[in-house]
Amino acid sequence: MNLPLHQLPHPAASDNYTNSPHYTNPTASNLFTCTQCSRRLPSSHLLNLHINELHNPFHAPSFRCLVPSCPETFPYNFNRTQHLVQVHGFNAGFKFHSRKWEEKERRQYRLNVRKSKKLTQPP
Helix, strand or coil: CCCCHHHCCCHHHCHHHHCCCCCCCHHHHCCEECCCCCCEECCHHHHHHHHHHHCCCCCCCCEECCCCCCCCEECCHHHHHHHHHHCCCCCCCCCCCCHHHHHHHHHHHHHHHHHHHHHHCCC
């Protein structure tokens, strides 16, 4: 074709291109997949956080900021959520996790509070 570059048809518009072995679905190819649970995440940073927070049995519970350039870490996810809203301007109404996951975190938090009270009380 002798068309100017900006007038050339997009390769994905051609059936031949989408059937070629080099074509991948852009939404699927841009996701990073966890080998443990098959969850797909949009960046390698989020995948690393996911693996450390959910699948690493030797990792002490800590939650790193979701913004890759921010080094902040927090003892609980709700602390991280507050940080994201207050410091990075995330939408406060955004659901960062499912309700089931949030309930699990609340139970863990209450359990940790009870354990720390037992440790600080005299025998």
